[in-house]
Amino acid sequence: MMVARAWQRLPREARDTLFQLGVIGWTMLPHFAHLPPWCVVMALAILGWRGRLALRGAPLPRRWIVGLVLAAAIALTLWSERTLLGRDAGVTLLVVLMALKTLELRARRDALVVFFLGFFLVLTNFLYSQSLLVALSMLVSVWGLLTALVLAHMPVGRPPLAQAGRLAAHAALLGLPLMVLLFALFPRVAPLWGVPQDASGRTGLSGSMALGGVASIANDDSIAMRVRFLGPVPAGEQLYFRGPVLSRFDGREWTRGVPSVPFAQRPQAQLQVLGSGVPYELTIEPSRLALLPMLEMTPDTPGSAPEPQGLVAVQRADAQWQTDRPLTERLRVSAVAYPEYRHGPRVEVPGLQDLLALPPGFNPRSLAWAHELRDRAENVGASAEELAALLLAHVRREEYLYTLEPGSYGRDAVDEFWFDRRLGFCEHFAAAFVVMMRAMGVPARIVTGYQGTDPVPVDGYYVVRQSHAHAWAEYWQRGKGWVRADPTAAVAPERIRTSRNLQPRPGLVAGALTTVSPALAQQMRRFWEAMNNRWNQWVLNYSRGTQFDLLKRLGFRAPEALDLVYVLLGLLCSASLAAAAWALWDRHRQDPWQRLQGRMAQALRLLGVNVSAHDPPRTRADLVRRKLGPRGATLASQLEALDRARYGRGQDGGTGRLALRRWWRGFAREARVVHDAESAARSATPRGSSGAPLGARRG
């Protein structure tokens, strides 16, 4: 109550500014999860500062102070992101810029800059997530921004926020049909330039991994792809679908360390297949990632390699299949995989040393432990395989627990995981394994991808869900090349064998609800899943294919992209024409009384009575009497009756649309009679007979 009253008492300027700050803060909120901490603190501090200035009505800080803060922000971005380009650095800068711009809200132009930056900030949120929840919260943001924009253009008085909000919603709702039309029919085209490697992280296979990243997609039960085996079905523990291979570690995050060599000149994967092949077919849902998660190992040989339609697929040196642009359509490829293979160099080559690198100053206890293990007398001269076996045995022996909610880890995540908490899922196990192997001098790397499928096939298709995302390890053994090691299997073998996917424990609220009313909880979950499914199907996966299906339903036999443009233009043109027609009609639409006055004046003028446009019927009656004498008596009394009906006190029938029409019919008939009489009288003059019959005009 107190707050509401204080809000009411605020001067308008302060209220509007606080509202804007609130909207901006709300728009930034989803970003706080992945922004560097300094940026979050800085943005909040600046917004708070601006709010305080607004509350006190204090002057804004000087330009050079703002410039100084901006310089500091750029320096901090360079320090934390190591670049100013790319998605993360760009968003970091945008958030700081947005907050700083609020300190410069001097003129109306500055306010408009804030709004446009705000719309862009809304868009950047979709780079990270396009879930229903984010969409709804951003809808609120857009509404808020439009409301603030409307407020800025209501300079009079102190318009209530609710009124501005209503006006903004009104404009947006009126624009909704256009939005739906454009969304449905605007041709979906391939990216215009480059391949954004940091495109949306809807799947876990985004090309980087920070501890905790996979857990966030474990909640995502949507289908990643479907696989059909054309021959024998391999065992569950052999179903590794290879995604990005991560070999660079900066202490916080694992990334692909391969230097960016032009696409065509990349070295070939040294792949040698053994045994018999497993022919299979993959139907990949649009992942918006430029890769094909092929079954290990699918070699780049004719007959085995995938040949996706409309894309160029190349196998990288680390044996992952890459495409020249992100997958925006559902894609079907056939290939042959060989569960038995040799991969990588047999002897040491120069590049291998890179895969021993560990960031200095991170995880000291783990490094010490690994050195101690390797230097033990019984392990001197042990091969990489033996060392890996030691590690896996350790994981199995000690009480490591496989869980999807290990909590968040700090700076020395591997130390914490290996010695203190011992809770984690595939990422933690794989990362710890690779760090230990590298510390013992064995080249090792992390492989991300999918592992396993739903146990029961549907129509012969095994479903791979986003929750099957997995991370495992590879180490290099002289004479053999790269060998796969999955430390998660050592702890939770059922995760691998039965392909039990990552399933989170229900949250606190959901848990409480389940105990109170299991039926309701289930119903709500089903409703939520259905909503999400529809969201995915209708909004997120709306693609060129869907557009063509729509056109087919509209009667196009073989739709093309151009047809979409034609349909869109046709609809827009007809809508514009309809609007123009309406405007024309609206312009000529006249009050029935006014129209009658006009017609009447025209009829009287033909009889030689010049009346002006604004004369009331009474004056016209006088004029008629004076000009036409007794012949015009009827007309005059008709006019007087009309005057009484219009201006008199409530008798004589009134002047409704129908009454006016009836009156006009009588008047026109009389005028015709008078006119004919006049013509007869003046039959000598030819002009007199040429008068058009008045009543023939539309009545």
Place this chain on the structure above:
Amino acid sequence: MGLRTRMRRWWLARVPASETWTLTQRNIYILPTRAGVVFAATLVLMLLASINYQLNLGYALSFLLAGAGLVSMHLTHGTLRGLTLHLRPTPAVFAGDAAMLEVVFVNPGRARHGVALHFEGLGAHDAGSVWSDVPAQGQASAQLSIVPPQRGLHRVPVLVIETLFPFGLFRAWSLWHPAATVLAWPRPETPAPPLPQAGARADEQAARAARSDGAEFDGVRAWRRGDTLRQVLWKKAARSGELVSRDTAGHAARELALEWQAASAAGVEQRLSRLAAWVVEADRQGQPYRLSLPGRDLPAGRGEAQRRAALQALALWDAAA
């Protein structure tokens, strides 16, 4: 004179003067503002980002904003369409003082927000611009001040009515040339020499002037326009039901003659200024006066009507006539 100025003049000359101005599709202009252009560029940028990152929600956002922007064009136009403007009579002022033009907006339709009114040549956000909201089916008025630099009858300059509502992406405006004038009296000279004394010695006149509204009771006559309230005999009026004024001998007999020749100032305008100052002073003292200018004589009288008539005569006096 640049081409632009000439074009503007030509355009302004096309605006016909009218008593009232109804805003319709024919006389409302609309163009995107700079902010509108920037908004469009932002949308294109957002669309490019959506294409490159294949963001379906990005498409949706861009199209939502595009739809709202397009609708805002119609809303901006609709904010003006249907309004009728007319000007209340503008009271005359001395040259150099601000005359208040009162423009009344009549709104037969929905409520309108953020309608600005200003003189042509100014911006909507300049100091001289007045913003108003017009309630649905109602009226609102806006007052603009105009300062006539010299005496005479001035035409009201072309007015601009404009709006940026709701989003500021489009500016709709209309030009109105009101068929109205502002009368500017000559500015009274300050300090002005004392009033010329007609037919009596100056000190006697001064003494009479000090008694002002006549303490001597000379008689009673019927109330005439221009008699001050103090001259009215209220008791008598209450009894008889008719207004009667006391008739002071001085007022009846000794009227001031404000003459062109007496105002011996340097130029024509200075003379008129001096005469204006005398008219104001004589009116303040409540003395009857007559005014004679070459070619224009105003018979003696006093009161507000006389003052207005005298000042108007001074304002409109033309040496050539």
